[in-house]
Amino acid sequence: MAKIKGTIVVDKEQCKGCEVCTTACQFKCIGMSKEVNGKGYRYAISVNDDCTGCTNCAIVCPDGVISVYRAKIDSQ
Amino acid sequence: MMENIISPENLVYTKTKLMTDKALSYCPGCGHGVVHRMIMETVDEMGIQDKTIGIAPVGCSVLAYDFMNVDMQQAAHGRAPALGTAIKRLMPGKYVFTYQGDGDLAAIGTAETIHCCNRGEDMVMIFINNAIYGMTGGQMAPTTLEGMPSSTSPYGRDVARMGYPLRITEMVAPLAGVYNCSRHSVHTPAAVRKLKRAIRKGFEAQADKKGLTFIEVVSNCNSGWKKTPNDANKWMEENLFPYYPIGDIKIDGKMVA
Numbered sequence: 001m002a003k004i005k006g007t008i009v010v011d012k013e014q015c016k017g018c019e020v021c022t023t024a025c026q027f028k029c030i031g032m033s034k035e036v037n038g039k040g041y042r043y044a045i046s047v048n049d050d051c052t053g054c055t056n057c058a059i060v061c062p063d064g065v066i067s068v069y070r071a072k073i074d075s076q
Numbered sequence: 077m078m079e080n081i082i083s084p085e086n087l088v089y090t091k092t093k094l095m096t097d098k099a100l101s102y103c104p105g106c107g108h109g110v111v112h113r114m115i116m117e118t119v120d121e122m123g124i125q126d127k128t129i130g131i132a133p134v135g136c137s138v139l140a141y142d143f144m145n146v147d148m149q150q151a152a153h154g155r156a157p158a159l160g161t162a163i164k165r166l167m168p169g170k171y172v173f174t175y176q177g178d179g180d181l182a183a184i185g186t187a188e189t190i191h192c193c194n195r196g197e198d199m200v201m202i203f204i205n206n207a208i209y210g211m212t213g214g215q216m217a218p219t220t221l222e223g224m225p226s227s228t229s230p231y232g233r234d235v236a237r238m239g240y241p242l243r244i245t246e247m248v249a250p251l252a253g254v255y256n257c258s259r260h261s262v263h264t265p266a267a268v269r270k271l272k273r274a275i276r277k278g279f280e281a282q283a284d285k286k287g288l289t290f291i292e293v294v295s296n297c298n299s300g301w302k303k304t305p306n307d308a309n310k311w312m313e314e315n316l317f318p319y320y321p322i323g324d325i326k327i328d329g330k331m332v333a
């Protein structure tokens with residue numbers, strides 16, 4: 001059976017840690033890093049495997065730092 | 077594992093190339109960045125990068141020309157609609173949009189706003205209403221809500237002395253030159269997608285010489301409101317949306333609200 005899987009890639013140096021993406025994700029896939037980036041912000045990280053690649057997080061990101069990938073995965 | 081789907085053919089969203097690589101000067105969580113990107117995605121999808129000219133305001137988005145990779149001019153405070161008019165009339169084949177805050181568009185630039193709308197210039201006016209002068213330190217704007225604190229109304233806007241919050245979008249909507257007029261937000265994915273459709277409609281209307289499209293975006297100013305971005309968005313829903321209701325006001329020349 002084919003399943004839709006997604007994942008995000010965050011440009012962690014450009015992320016300002018605003019956390020708007022964390023509320024936009026209906027599957028609570030995004031949390032914040034423990035360490036900070038070069039600007040001193042905690043940055044968005046994916047925290048589970050539930051991403052469907054819906055792009056909601058990336059669309060509301062003010063700085064456009066999230067890229068989203070989506071693929072059909074054949075699972076048994 | 078997830079990593080194996082990260083390849084170009086699976087990429088479904090990334091920042092449009094029409095946004096430059098320059099880090100946005102906006103505070104974390106500020107809606108300005110999303111609106112910039114939705115304009116640029118529209119320009120990208122319509123294939124009109126070399127035919128588009130934007131006008132930057134005075135306000136936090138004064139540097140918009142650094143972030144949007146199209147030709148841009150920066151206007152004196154409030155004068156973006158006048159500059160946009162000049163550019164559109166000299167180069168009628170171009171797509172012209174203005175980008176202004178509430179202090180710029182609804183205070184110092186009120187006359188330019190109203191007359192540009194009334195003339196029905198074939199352009200798109202984008203109006204970011206965060207109910208405050210963000211750039212200069214959160215002073216009261218014409219749009220500041222009754223009772224809302226700002227740095228120049230620390231005990232809240234007292235309408236008896238300071239007047240009522242101005243709904244300039246409802247004022248310009250009935251003008252004959254205005255073809256589309258709507259109010260949006262960018263704090264949820266659905267709202268952002270709606271805004272983008274409105275921008276597209278506005279760009280198409282100006283190509284068809286139908287008149288002016290006026291798009292208000294009720295947005296957050298986390299720094300001015302002294303709230304975290306998510307709290308600011310919640311506060312915006314609870315306080316700004318009742319006074320500035322989201323939705324279409326005029327579509328294809330007909331009032332709908």
Ligand SMILES: Cc1ncc(C[n+]2csc(CCOP(=O)(O)OP(=O)(O)O)c2C)c(N)n1
Nearest residue numbers: 134135136153177178179180208209210211
């Ligand atoms: C002629 C003139 N008067 C006043 C100012 C000071 N000033 C700079 S930005 C601004 C208000 C900006 O507020 P708004 O348009 O709401 O933009 P925001 O920063 O909130 O996005 C003012 C009054 C100026 N630059 N020029």
Ligand code: SF4
Nearest residue numbers: 103106136210297298
């Ligand atoms: S001061 Fe307000 S409007 Fe300006 S960038 Fe910061 S949050 Fe945005």
Ligand SMILES: [Mg+2]
Nearest residue numbers: 177178208210
């Ligand atoms: Mg403002």
